[in-house]
Amino acid sequence: MTDFDDPSLLAAGHALGSLTPEERAEYEAYLARSADARREATAFEAVAAALDGDVAEATPPAALKARLMAQVARTPQLAAAVTAETATAVGVPLVADSRVVSALTGAPRTSADARARARWFRRPGVILVAAAAAVALFAGGTAVGVAVDNGSSAVQHEAATLAQISAAPDARRTSRDVAGGGSATLIWSEQLGKSVVVLDGLPQAPAGKTYQLWYIGSGSVVSAGLVTTRPGERTWQVLNGRMAAGDTVGITIEPAGGSNAPTTKPIVAIAS
Template sequence: MTTAEVHTLTGAYVLDAVTDLERADFARHLAECPTCAGEVAEFRETAAKLGAAMTADPGNRLRSRVLTEIATTRQTPPTVRSETRTPRSWRTRTAGIVAGVAAAAAVLVGGISIGSLQSEPAPAAQVAVSDAPDANVLRADGTAGGSAVVTISRQRGEALIATQNLPPLDAGHAYQVWVIGSRGAQSAGLLHAGSGILTVPLPADANRIGITTEPATGSPQPTAPAVVRVPLA
């Protein structure tokens, strides 16, 4: 690493975004460079202030929408490159890291909702359930893989069900969602893939939601054990 490159590591060093070798090189450099030492002290002070600012509770509605988006959004794998690092590339990487921290702070402190970060708005029914004053978010893992995130609003009488990575089924079968209470199991709809979203009515007596594997056309009552069970608080 050249002398010019090491001067650009202050931000990355404070955010622990350097390799072990880079950290050791920069630590030796700090002992000899008062300019970098001053920048590191300033960055640490800023990071501490951001950390203190982010201790505020973002609220249940934001948490609900984040969990719903996580359950249905495919994560893009990182791009791996092999390149020679230059002073400019170090500045670019540090700026990106700092921007990421600032964005996280904005979401948590400013209350930016996931809907405002999407390229396409969520359907109104999904937003209404997630934004309900009594929205409650519940999560359960599947018995054979995958998971479900259920957001319920007793005031609205609705539930938002988001599944992710349930085992794939053949063309003759689908996942059927059931709302279960004192009157038994009532069908809430079909999911023909392992990941999807349904907004369904939530009867007052409902105390759990189940998902079973059924024929592709659906069943009047469950015919198989539940692959996901979500008790409703």
Template sequence: MQREVAELRETALLLAHAAPPVTPSAELRSSLLEKIARTAQLPPQQIVAPETAGGAGDDHERVAPQRRPVPEMEPSETEARVLRPTGAAERRWFTRPAAILGAAAAAAALFFGGGAVISAVSGPGQSQEATASALDEIYAAPDFQRAVADVSTGGTATLVWSNELQRSAIVADGLTSLPGDRTYELWYIGDDGAVPAGTFDTTTDSAVTQVLKGEMSPGDVVGITVEPVGGSDQPTTDPIVALPSA
């Protein structure tokens, strides 16, 4: 159940970054303004005088407001191009069918899943805007990949990365809360040993997305350890989870 909630929360993040923003063209704006100008408008509603105590003997009558039907408009070719997902964004939907099947459940998880994804989208030291921008780049990369693993102390960790961009991010969900003198630390682990890639904290009722610092090399393993607050230059404990990128 915990893994399912974690996957739904990740799906919510994927949905948020599934398609790049589109700037409407000047042609589309002109087309919309033209249609507004020539679309029939509803007439003002006729004010009906209230009935008096005389009831049916009054000269006042109820007048039902008249409504003109508004003609339906088919979207122009330009509008259709803006509204229809294309290219890499469209392909990402079809390469992740689980995201489509879990969309409704992900929406429910956002409101009822024990913690709001949006409020916990970034770890300490990273603004939500910076985290969202980095995730946009990773999810949009042609070599986007992901891996999921259980954490030995509880919870799950999802690694998303792009070798082309040399960037990665961790979605940590359900990890145990640490004492005030401890923190979670991320590592790139390669042939030359472990390189620190940032620290983060979390609670058991929310998911945290942390973009790793530094550059990722192909084949690196991403690990998480528990370290003294402020982090360490080298791991002082065994990893609670290790996610290979090969």
């Protein structure tokens, strides 16, 4: 027997080919007896293929959204080992603590099954598939290749945070066109005080410049990190700091390394 009482939790690992022989045997037996499981497996395989860049795009069925988000919400998303210095450098906020896990799950999990799920969801590929699916489901309905380093603890942490935001019961999203081309989608949760932007079709920043994110509140403008885009690719970035109710998220073009305050007019501003 594996550590899991719910074989559906093995779906992402099966799509990635990262199950142990015992886990694979259990999941394949589950597939043989459940048509719903087979449909879900097909959807996860499409997302995994898109994540690896093997296909241009894949559209998951609408029913996958509720299934995926329910699975993420009941699974403890554990902290990656990211230092404050690393977090500042790559624009990754420090890890959500047990209070965030409690907010997502209703209560801290202490059972052997919860610990097993926590170990499973530390696996980078599982976190990244969940993040790719979250981007697909919340920011346009299609899964696209995500250019990330699967070995990066910072990227793993960002992916876990994205999954948390998307799984929150109050998660909302708004999209806006960006001056100069492309679009920006803001996904946020007031309950968690967190947000993520998904940028689609933005050109690279001019030489010597960078895109900078800002929280714009009543009488204050606070940097929320830097973001790098690649032509023709969709990019997502978890914002640094805490998002307050009513904040607007703006993006400006700033000198490389960023600015303490905006020096240009925002190319997009999205009200929460």
